[in-house]
Amino acid sequence: MAEPTQSPSLPSTADATPYVPVSWAAAAAAGVSVVFLLTLLVFGYFAYSNKKPLLMEELLVLPAVGIVLSFAARRMIRNSEGTRTGLLYGVDLVNGAWWASLVVGLCYVAYLFAIDFAIRRDARTEVDKWMADVTAGDVDGSTAAFWRMIDPRQRQSVSKTDRFGIRGLPGGRDGLVAFDNCDLMRLAQRNRGEFQYATVGVVWTYKPGVIDAQITGTVTCPEGTFPIAIPLKGVEGGVTGEGAAAGRQWAIIRPQSGGFFDSRGVTRTPYGWLVMYLEMDGAAFGKAFIAHLTAGPGAQAYAYRAFVAPGGDREGWGAVALDRNGLMQLAFAGPAGVASLLAGQPADAGYAAYTANQFYKLPGGAEPSAEQKEQFATSWNRLGIRPAGDKLKDQSGAIDKEDAIAVTDTAIEVRVPIEIPLLGKSEVARGRLVVACTDPALVAEMKQLRASADPKLATPSPTEDLSRRKVAWRVVRVESDLAPVSVAQPNPRGGPPGGGPGG
Numbered sequence: 150m151a152e153p154t155q156s157p158s159l160p161s162t163a164d165a166t167p168y169v170p171v172s173w174a175a176a177a178a179a180g181v182s183v184v185f186l187l188t189l190l191v192f193g194y195f196a197y198s199n200k201k202p203l204l205m206e207e208l209l210v211l212p213a214v215g216i217v218l219s220f221a222a223r224r225m226i227r228n229s230e231g232t233r234t235g236l237l238y239g240v241d242l243v244n245g246a247w248w249a250s251l252v253v254g255l256c257y258v259a260y261l262f263a264i265d266f267a268i269r270r271d272a273r274t275e276v277d278k279w280m281a282d283v284t285a286g287d288v289d290g291s292t293a294a295f296w297r298m299i300d301p302r303q304r305q306s307v308s309k310t311d312r313f314g315i316r317g318l319p320g321g322r323d324g325l326v327a328f329d330n331c332d333l334m335r336l337a338q339r340n341r342g343e344f345q346y347a348t349v350g351v352v353w354t355y356k357p358g359v360i361d362a363q364i365t366g367t368v369t370c371p372e373g374t375f376p377i378a379i380p381l382k383g384v385e386g387g388v389t390g391e392g393a394a395a396g397r398q399w400a401i402i403r404p405q406s407g408g409f410f411d412s413r414g415v416t417r418t419p420y421g422w423l424v425m426y427l428e429m430d431g432a433a434f435g436k437a438f439i440a441h442l443t444a445g446p447g448a449q450a451y452a453y454r455a456f457v458a459p460g461g462d463r464e465g466w467g468a469v470a471l472d473r474n475g476l477m478q479l480a481f482a483g484p485a486g487v488a489s490l491l492a493g494q495p496a497d498a499g500y501a502a503y504t505a506n507q508f509y510k511l512p513g514g515a516e517p518s519a520e521q522k523e524q525f526a527t528s529w530n531r532l533g534i535r536p537a538g539d540k541l542k543d544q545s546g547a548i549d550k551e552d553a554i555a556v557t558d559t560a561i562e563v564r565v566p567i568e569i570p571l572l573g574k575s576e577v578a579r580g581r582l583v584v585a586c587t588d589p590a591l592v593a594e595m596k597q598l599r600a601s602a603d604p605k606l607a608t609p610s611p612t613e614d615l616s617r618r619k620v621a622w623r624v625v626r627v628e629s630d631l632a633p634v635s636v637a638q639p640n641p642r643g644g645p646p647g648g649g650p651g652g
Contacts (some may be wrong), residue, residue, distance in 0.1 A: 212254030
């Protein structure tokens with residue numbers, strides 16, 4: 150019997166390696182990591198081209214998602230028992246996505262930390278330079294400090310020592326006056342040589358091309374301890390010159406409130422509390438003198454008797470000065486002259502001689518020229534003086550309205566800002582009404598309190614009721630250069646701007 154013939158065996162058509170689908174988590178992880186790398190590359194190129202840092206913390210979401218998906222893909226593949234894979238054309242998607250997200254993400258985090266460190270360092274350095282100028286407490290220091298408050302794109306045309314050029318910049322005239330009379334500069338001027346600053350912290354935020362930062366610190370001096378907040382703005386790229394750091398320039402920003410100190414945290418020594426009280430009390434006396442001049446030209450002589458003449462009767466002669474009808478002034482004109490003559494004084498109690506020779510001085514007490522004396526006398530006799538802010542105002546309603554106290558070896562002086570109408574002109578002049586107390590006992594007390602002042606023992610409230618003190622104030626002079634100042638800032642190319650004391 151014939152044996153059956155065996156047919157030849159055919160090769161198998163099945164794949165040697167069975168098909169296994171790629172895990173969706175692996176594909177997603179790879180996709181997220183690729184998007185992260187491409188996004189970082191594109192934005193990094195534009196940031197480098199524009200010389201600006203790449204500060205996009207939101208990009209860190211992508212590597213975080215990539216790492217999570219890579220971890221999930223590993224678990225899914227391990228638990229799939231061979232039904233899922235992380236390989237695509239021989240490329241390990243899971244490991245590639247894991248390491249790309251981890252390494253590049255950590256590098257970007259390190260980059261962000263480095264930028265944060267650099268910005269904080271640059272901001273602190275700029276504030277330290279600015280505070281060094283402020284601490285000088287003189288005109289040159291305030292000029293250099295204000296220069297650092299001008300937009301970096303505008304200040305490149307002037308030197309930080311060019312006060313005249315700075316005043317000619319848009320907003321420079323009024324801004325410089327306001328800065329000279331802010332709380333920080335006045336404190337530095339009163340405590341020259343004993344004014345110390347220390348930085349506490351730095352916070353900042355980034356906007357395209359601009360860094361908004363704020364530095365908090367503490368100022369200590371014989372008057373006490375003063376918490377300070379200093380806003381500043383950094384401009385990225387496109388600006389070169391003094392103060393630039395890594396293509397970045399800074400400008401100190403004046404707070405909207407006008408002051409740099411946080412009054413809620415201020416503590417003062419007994420000396421500091423007395424300084425504050427005397428400044429307010431002396432300013433109130435000076436403003437009362439100005440108010441007594443509003444009745445008209447005839448009021449000056451009686452306001453002089455009430456506020457300027459030694460031993461003047463403020464209540465009595467002050468009431469006569471305030472008489473708008475002029476009846477009391479006429480009624481007292483004769484008796485006042487007789488009383489003065491009986492007391493061995495001129496009939497006008499020395500008013501004419503005082504106003505002609507002692508009442509008007511240049512800023513700082515310097516002697517004016519004969520022409521300036523005549524100009525002031527004409528304006529004084531016809532128009533008197535006005536409170537600051539009567540005509541000269543900025544957008545916030547005030548430019549030069551801060552009183553300033555100074556303690557000398559022989560007197561305590563308070564300078565009250567005023568405006569001097571100029572006869573025949575629409576402009577006015579800036580000036581200061583100087584109120585002084587020459588009581589030797591009070592001057593000695595101030596010196597003793599300053600010498601023993603310890604900021605560490607400063608208190609948030611005074612240890613005595615200062616309002617009970619009665620201080621013998623007298624108006625002593627008006628200080629002004631009589632330079633006409635228009636209400637609007639002059640065009641910097643239109644000639645020298647107006648000015649005044651500190652302006």
